Amino acid sequence: MTCAEFRALWIEYRAGEPREALDAHVDTCPTCPSWAEREDALDSIFETALVVDPPPALAARLRQISGLAPAVAPAPSPWSYLPEVLVVAFIALGLLGLSGDTATAVGNLVLNGLGNLLLSLAVLLDSPLTGYLQNLWTTALGASAALLLFALLVTRALSYPLGRSTD
Amino acid sequence: MAEPNPELVRRAQGGDRAALGQLIEGQQSYVYSIALSLMRRPEDAADVTQDAFLRLYQSIGTYRGETRFTTWLYRLVTNLGLDALRRRGRHAEAVLDPETGEVPDDDPLVDPTRLVDRRETAARVRAALVTLPTAQRLALTLYYFRDLKYEEIAEVLGLPLNTVKAHIRRGKLALARSLAVPKLQEA
DSSP: OHHHHHHHHHHOTTTTTHHHHHHHHHHOOOOOOOHHHHHHHHHHOOOOOSSSOOOOOHHHHHHHHHHHHHOOOOOOGGGGGHHHHHHHHHHHHHHOOOHHHHHHHHHHHHHHHHHHHHHHHHHHHTTTHHHHHHHHHSSSOHHHHHHHHHHHHHHHHHHTTTTTOOO | OOSSHHHHHHHHHHHHHHHHHHHHHHHHHHHHHHHHHHSSHHHHHHHHHHHHHHHHHHHGGOSSSSSSSHHHHHHHHHHHHHHHHHHHOOOHHHHHHOOOOOOOOOOHHHHHHGGOOHHHHHHHHHHHHHHHHHHHHHHHHHTTTTOOOOHHHHHHTOOHHHHHHHHHHHHHHHHHHHHHHHHHOOO
16 A cells, blocks of 8 residues: 555544554554644644534533423323223113112122222212122122221211211 | 434334434434534524424435435525525525535634633634535535535535535635635634
């Protein structure tokens, strides 16, 4: 490789590309190492002049652009809709006038723990289905009696404005 | 390294605010430098830079990954700058005129180790930059981003590869001369 070829290739060399041929010439040439060193120094000066940071006022304006993007909410889990589905199912059962036994069987199947919560809400809101659900609940888990009792007590203690007296 | 992580780009495409903010912060110097090379006036460059990132926000979903993200973004800001110049009555073809002919092979014999006054050196380079044709200045700017290949610079500018190489060589030579002449006169 001649010095002229080396200097042409040096300018075309880009970061990340193989440069064995360039290094081989630098190792043997008496003049090109200092030439390459000078080129590096010039490149550093030119780079500083050409690649510049934006003024602070512009940088502040640019930061606002990312704020235009809508916040990404995490995708809801399918299980998050379960309480609503169960409430709708119970209302549907009541409206269809299914027998207490059928409703109880269905309730036993799907409720367990979550049923206690729904029943408690029905009591608190003094829903027309309260009696129906209470009947259903008594056939469910015995341990959940405490939760219903708690809900009834809270209703009375607070005289919940939306509800009627349970007396 | 100017090229952002592809995962960051994907998150920004999905509407992730933090990712978009990170992307803008990582690219703002490069985009502003391109805009400044084209527009010359800092106020105009600021407007083009802001337009470029607004356009990025609106159209990042259309980026399909056929080219590197930076090539796509730098092409976007270059086109915006050329449009702005065109509205002022300058033809884009005239701005990025194809340059032909041999590149002079003379060596300005500048010795950077003698340039001890950094402020004076920077001022001389900046003064020389203003006198360069827009295409040379823009090609040099992209060249000093360091991680763009010549082919990618040509793609951003929409110019033939050999023209881009000629612009870069001529531009470097002109800048070197701006530093060399006064020193030679002193000697």
